Amino acid sequence: MLKITSKQLEVTAPIRERIESRFEKLSRHDVQLINPHVIITEEKPGFKIEASVGIPNGELFAQAKHDNLYKAITAMGQKLEKQLNRLTHKPEAQRFTSLAHTDDIGTVDTIDEYEEEDAA
Numbered sequence: 001m002l003k004i005t006s007k008q009l010e011v012t013a014p015i016r017e018r019i020e021s022r023f024e025k026l027s028r029h030d031v032q033l034i035n036p037h038v039i040i041t042e043e044k045p046g047f048k049i050e051a052s053v054g055i056p057n058g059e060l061f062a063q064a065k066h067d068n069l070y071k072a073i074t075a076m077g078q079k080l081e082k083q084l085n086r087l088t089h090k091p092e093a094q095r096f097t098s099l100a101h102t103d104d105i106g107t108v109d110t111i112d113e114y115e116e117e118d119a120a
Contacts, residue, residue: 002038006041008042009041011040033055049069
């Protein structure tokens with residue numbers, strides 16, 4: 001369940017809907033969101049929005065400031081989505097190191113075979 005807290009501001013239905021729609025985009029990654037919490041603060045030049053979300057591998061945190069509240073919500077959602085995308089695709093990003101390791105092993109084996117043939 002999404003928890004929204006605000007300071008010096010009343011959370012209206014359109015604000016709640018916008019925040020919920022951003023979190024629906026996060027749920028597309030098939031990762032369980034644990035205790036999502038959003039804090040909205042109205043500051044002098046504009047709005048500040050912070051979100052913290054627990055996931056099974058760790059925690060996501062994003063903060064955005066903007067004059068327009070809806071743009072701040074969008075920026076915060078994009079930051080969370082980028083972090084979640086990075087965490088979910090992390091095993092795929094490590095393919096290069098595993099391929100390089102097997103190439104090194106294969107190269108060593110082939111050199112040994114050629115040396116044995118030359119010696120005979």
